[in-house]
Amino acid sequence: MDTPAVDTTALAEQTPDQVQPYAELGLADDEYARIREILGRRPTDAELAMYSVMWSEHCSYKSSKKHLAYFGETTTPEMRSKMLAGIGENAGVVDIGDGWAVTFKVESHNHPSYVEPYQGAATGVGGIVRDILAMGARPLAVADPLRFGPADAPDTRRVLPGVVAGIAGYGNCLGLPNIGGEVVFDPSYAGNPLVNALCVGAMRVEDLHLAHASGVGNKIILFGARTGLDGIGGVSVLASDTFSGDENSGGRKKLPSVQVGDPFTEKVLIECSLELFAKKLVVGIQDLGGAGLACATSELAAAGDGGMHIDLDRVPLRAEGMTPAEILSSESQERMCAVVRPSDVDAFMEVCRKWDVTATVIGEVTDGDRLVIDWHGQTVVDVPPRTVAHQGPVYDRPYARPAEQDDLQADTPDKLARPSTPEELRETLLRMISSPNLASKEWVTQQYDRYVRGNTVLAQPSDSGMIRIDESTGRGVAVATDCNSRYVYLDPYVGTQLALAEAYRNVATSGATPMAVTNCLNFGSPRDPGVMWQFERAVHGLADGCAQLGIPVTGGNVSFYNQTGDKAILPTPVVGVLGVIDDVRRRIPTGIGTEPGESLLLLGETHDEFGGSAWAQVIHDHLGGLPPKVDLERERLLAEILVAGSRDGMISAAHDVSDGGLAQTIVEMALIGQCGARIVLDPDVDPFVQLFSESAGRVLVAVPRTEELRFTEMCSARGLPWRKTGVVDPESNAVEIQDVADFSLDELREAWEGTLPALFA
Template identity: 75%
Template sequence: MSDSVDTVQLAAQTPEQAQPYRELGLRDDEYQRIRDILGRRPTDAELAMYSVMWSEHCSYKSSKVHLRYFGETTTEEMRAKMLAGIGENAGVVDIGEGWAVTFKVESHNHPSYVEPHQGAATGVGGIVRDIMAMGARPIAVADPLRFGPADADDTKRVLPGVVSGISFYGNCLGLPNIGGEVVFDRVYAGNPLVNALCVGVLRTEDLHLAHASGTGNKIILFGARTGLDGIGGVSVLASETFDGDETGTGRKKLPSVQVGDPFTEKVLIECCLELFREDLVVGIQDLGGAGLSCATSELASAGDGGMHIDLDAVPLRARHMTAAEVLSSESQERMCAVVTPANVDRFMAVCAKWDVLATVIGEVTDGDRLVIDWHDQRVVDVPPRTVAHQGPVYQRPIARPESQDALVANGTKALRRPATEQELRDTVLTMVASPNLCSRAWVTDQYDRYVRGNTLSAQPADAGMIRIEGTSRAIAVATDCNARFCALDPYTGAQLALAEAYRNVAVSGATPVAVTDCLNFGSPEDPGVMWQFEQAVRGLADGCAQLGIPVTGGNVSFYNQTGATAIHPTPVVGVLGVLDDVDRRIPNGFTAEGHTVLLLGETLEELDGSEWAHVVHDHLGGRPPRVDLAAERALAVLLAEAATEGLLGGAHDLSDGGLAQALVEACLIGELGAEINLPEKLEPFVTLFAESAGRALVAAEPANVARLTELCRRHGVIFAELGTTRPSEAGLMITGSGQFALTDLRKAWEGTLPALFGH
């Protein structure tokens, strides 16, 4: 250190110097609290650290009080499945035989609106590094997406860029994209949701956590150089609403979006895996939101001492950067490791082997402070927990919106329904071609779904499934959320999202074991939004408790609104399932002629919030379908037993679009026809388009039907035989709705997105 007055001392000597804390997103009381913690005003570098780490995106200051409910509802039996849970970079569950799986979903919403390609690409890169930081090899990604109206000009700007960003980054990494969603609704105009999920596998003994322990251990930054791209990036963008200007030029804050380099991340993955294999790492943290501010403060606060960082040692790719910029930069493809002195040389040799830049930037100290020097000046001297874990916690006002009663009262009873066979036929074709139900092949064909050769199923399957390399075991992943249901009743809507993802995993033959979530909501400063959030969290937590599977982690994304218009509450739920024998997986759709088609589960007259009401009448109102999680669990157990016994030739979940959509997709996926006789309990329209939960369409060889129905009775699952699969040229025949040639169905199903977005 120089004999001159350092920056920290200067801050103590100039208490009245004005600082731009409001411009950095801090409130008056938050700035005063920082001064109280430090006993002085912060330096510019400290102010930058606190501002990004206390942002909504990083600190969860509006959601913490509600997220605690997940812990309160997690039983010891559920907790026993987790090796790492909420608060870690990603959740980890033990799946037996020495194997563990880690998975997580996060948001990159606002950056993907500002710069669709790079925003989406770096969203993939960030979630992959979260998985790497747990000691795992990333093996697959998925992407739940929400956009404005499919025919809107801005959707035509945003969607192609988002899809190209996801495909560019994931394809270059060599990670198969095995699932996700593409949903269109006007509420996402100007505020798309780009959520990214990654799943990884590891041996249980290879689990790594983010902590800096061991006085004298070295802090090594490795990966890409630090630049000006992403200054404040997602940590600032995700903590501010968009103003009313949907051109993207009228934002209150426009920090630069990070720039991704997947080839750097690819070698970083292999480098990390070798470092883990050689046991060269004490603790590790990826650099995502808030960059070095996050990595250093979180490692130090989770450790047993302090930390000293020499910021001059950080490799830069831009000249004349300030300490605050170096600490706030969200440049991609960077990791921070804690390494014992004895292992530093070997660590550096492994990095050199993979041509990964690595630099010792500091060490663990025996104090309790995070101290950072820059250009012979002390620029940071803070208690690390106050930065990383002791930020503001708000009890935001909560109020059920006054408009909610009118919304619920406005059901679908008065809407005109198709009455004749021709009207039913026309409705089926209209629905199949609608943007939310049509084929996603225009999107998913841009992703490599089968790279590395372990993918067993991907889109359009209900759940993506991938083999754990070198074993006969597989994992299945599905993500779901019907935000219209959540708008009508956020508690029930969250449980319906959970139930659908759970069911999608179950129809693959896998057993659901864990949950991750990405909770996308409007501004927490709106009491109505906070009511939606509280209800959704409670619904999801209570639902997981009933199903006996834990929430292992996830993400909260607030401020998803433009001006005063918030998105529908969109708690995206990801469910992970495990299959012990890949040969026992259940194919999606119909797979052979002459199979008996059965509908499992009970159909009720539940059309409020349905895709039919949305597509045909542009209507939202009423009450969502009821949730029976005991029935969902019984159906999942039944499907797992049927898979083990090899009873099913195919299965398909029923959700958006109801039975009609499931029948069409089952036929088109399998290139088979079917003759279907609808049960007489309800009118044909209701049977075809109701979106009751807890249902699945299955097909079985006639010789297996008696055993299958025996299992249904044992587990209390309602069933009805619908008909038989037929050759493709026979098409789909539905009593009361007419005959559909597969060529007509395929033209309707596959033509929409290419017509909208080009070939």
């Protein structure tokens, strides 16, 4: 390739009227005009590429930033006291005691996973793992909340197996247990599957690393995989046919593509990075994910105390003739960017050689305030880094409650025919537990290695995943992700608080104390005022709920434009909750069967609440009314009771009551524990309501006979309603619901476990 005769920045000054494909790159007219105003000239092709990807919705949060600020407004000093890093960092970090810190985050990889399910999902796992690594932590486990179109749709049969295989293929090769997540089916996700990925990692408090380039003269080292053409536009808006002009693109197409992952390269990169951290050879660190080098260099420089100079000729490439715009925008996987003191460069390189990781000094920190990037001896980028990384456009999108919301809420399920006879109740239960959303997800989770490394304590199908952090003390953490998008659609504020409440409850059900929150906010187009109303209400619901529970939002992700034409997905703000347990040996399992005669106690209150319920969906294909009420103070009390019961050995099994109601909870506890039970319903309450209501704030616990009095007295003293609902019967091979029906475990297992294999095996 010929070297340009003049710097491209100079050429840009000399050719102000040259037409540039900014619209094809996703930039609006006023955004392009603002870039020209910032630079005092038109941008070079490389600068245009950087601004376009960094000002994309995915990277800049330009439509959501205004609303996300509410998280900061509602976070109290007490909530911040345990946070070591929060919103704005690669991942949130909390102090869990004994010198340990835990970092966790959930992000989306939705659109790439629809285009190419295997690689889209695989690189989603790889990207979130590197976010955790970039904080200085060892990644310990992953979880994947997934949403697909109808389970029997042909396109779901294309997308789901590829997504699951991608998650398994990447995570299993990394040796990271997959301990949780969800699999949900709904017509609104047809063409817009949601593939969210969570990772949790741990480190000593003093080992925390942040993304900043400080110290004039410090070197910028790119290490890991070589940079190629894969992934350009993978999570951003690079959708132009050509780059023309400054960088002599030669008319090559830059079509958006899905990144290609190599888990074995990432595994070595993880171990190499951890050794570099341990030897104190890193001043600042940033992973290369969305927007690639454009993001890493601009964010490191923007967060530092000076400028930065980069020489693109030094970047190791795996494709010939790449232009500066392509090198900067490539989202090739398994790459990291480190800031290193000159005196530590040789030691840094020696560690990389030991792990056979390619490492190259590509630049240094300067004493200016500009990010300057050269290529072939010419300057192709000369920008204020904060304008790229942090000063993108911020939109105050119009939002309004949809006119049809009133009609939606008025369309209650009260008019729907309810089962009343024992035969009808029996048929309803079997139909419910075999429906795709309530059926066992073992076909999916068996493809994941849930117990690799030997520190997994709980995993699917438990309410939350739990891993041991410290083998000497048994200290561990639990994570759960939840969202019932049908509830959120009916009432975004309450529905999001119900998602928070369920994840919070699921963590407490394992015996862990809920401590922090992450989120992945999946919505339709922000240009739709109705969607923005859903988003605004959801953010406020989550922030207010966290403030009431006293646990902070430490970070997360926003994914907009999840829709086909004018049909948006159901609003899906996935909420992840992290909990801490001082000794994993006292965790509470999900399945019953420890000893004969244990009492089954239903904690909480049951009401006639079926708006957005699984029963309304499965039996009547109905969505309308209001979701269940949420009482966060009751959720806090319930969590305290569960943690106390775990600590004092009073609970032998527990399972929250949510989708599908008490019937679903009983069936799952019996099948997971391979143990029978006898259930006695309240004769004064409609059996249908008792079995299928989805009232929040409820958990079914198994309590040893020797602990029943002590436990129930504690509940009564604290004001938590409870009712004895049955007994555990290990000698029985059935679930007997008095005055309703008897179900053999074999019959229940066939109904619960047979659905997904029949659809996808």
